[in-house]
Amino acid sequence: MRFRMGLLLDxxxxxxxxxxxxxxxxxxxxxxxVPMYGAVIAFKDFTPRLGxxxxxxxGFEHFREFFTGPYFWRTIKNxxxxxFYQLLFGFPAPIILALLLNELKHAVFKRTMQxxxxxxxxxxxxxxxxxxxxxTSSEGVINDVxxxxxxxxxxxxxxPSLFRTVYVSSGIWQNIGWGTIIFLAALTGIDQxxxxxxxxxxxxxxxxxxxxxxxxxxxxxxxxxxxEIGRMMNVGFEKIILLYNPGTYETADVISSYVYRVGLQxxxxxxxxxxxxxxxxxxxxxxxxSNWLSRKFNDTSLW
Numbered sequence: 346m347r348f349r350m351g352l353l354l355d356x357x358x359x360x361x362x363x364x365x366x367x368x369x370x371x372x373x374x375x376x377x378x379v380p381m382y383g384a385v386i387a388f389k390d391f392t393p394r395l396g397x398x399x400x401x402x403x404g405f406e407h408f409r410e411f412f413t414g415p416y417f418w419r420t421i422k423n424x425x426x427x428x429f430y431q432l433l434f435g436f437p438a439p440i441i442l443a444l445l446l447n448e449l450k451h452a453v454f455k456r457t458m459q460x461x462x463x464x465x466x467x468x469x470x471x472x473x474x475x476x477x478x479x480x481t482s483s484e485g486v487i488n489d490v491x492x493x494x495x496x497x498x499x500x501x502x503x504x505p506s507l508f509r510t511v512y513v514s515s516g517i518w519q520n521i522g523w524g525t526i527i528f529l530a531a532l533t534g535i536d537q538x539x540x541x542x543x544x545x546x547x548x549x550x551x552x553x554x555x556x557x558x559x560x561x562x563x564x565x566x567x568x569x570x571x572x573e574i575g576r577m578m579n580v581g582f583e584k585i586i587l588l589y590n591p592g593t594y595e596t597a598d599v600i601s602s603y604v605y606r607v608g609l610q611x612x613x614x615x616x617x618x619x620x621x622x623x624x625x626x627x628x629x630x631x632x633x634x635s636n637w638l639s640r641k642f643n644d645t646s647l648w
Contacts, residue, residue, distance in 0.1 A: 387619035407619035424599040428577040439524030462522025474587040505596040535561035575632030
């Protein structure tokens with residue numbers, strides 16, 4: 346009763362804020378929570394003619410089919426490896442760039458560098474993939490540089506062993522500038538008196554970064570790392586399907602691209618829903634585990 350009364354008083358006091366919040370709540374309810382009931386088709390032999398509730402119940406048959414199928418280990422392996430490489434190389438990149446930008450004292454040059462690194466994030470993914478295909482083709486700019494230094498020309502996107510490198514490195518280039526926004530904002534919250542005290546103690550720029558800047562950023566880093574681990578299995582299918590081809594399925598085919606092919610191209614909705622539900626459960630388990638470990642060892646967590 347106290348909670349309800351307090352909530353009502355808060356709504357009356359901040360009714361304009363709640364009105365602003367309402368479209369966001371409606372968006373998540375309509376497009377995220379209401380469709381969740383459709384996940385039941387993962388346990389049914391769904392046909393559009395019969396509808397969700399009229400289709401036959403098959404239990405875990407689709408899950409068993411996926412676990413014993415020929416593409417299970419391939420999609421799991423590729424998803425985990427690409428996500429791991431993104432976490433290993435992509436996650437620290439915005440932190441390093443933010444630290445470097447923070448050390449720049451020339452305001453105009455600093456703003457210019459920020460703008461240049463932000464720009465790729467706003468380029469359409471279709472355009473990005475088109476640029477990648479042109480640059481990595483046998484007659485592209487990258488091969489021109491390789492040939493200039495005496496190397497052999499390669500068609501990067503036709504080489505299974507190079508697909509992950511192209512995918513991860515292009516993702517870093519596209520998102521590194523955008524990712525620095527949060528870290529640069531966190532840097533402004535660090536108490537400047539700590540830098541003054543470190544200077545008095547004889548600490549140079551490097552030691553100030555190691556003992557003042559990084560500890561000040563650590564809570565933000567940990568929270569974002571937990572969120573990143575929680576979506577490790579969510580390798581977006583859009584960029585994958587724009588770049589891969591049957592010759593690179595061996596190293597490029599991930600769970601999301603497999604779900605796309607099976608669900609939207611082969612119209613096997615129940616099987617693709619089962620695979621997607623399995624993927625979501627793994628992500629949920631990773632999120633819970635990473636948050637628990639973070640809370641246990643450094644007292645910083647999402648909840």
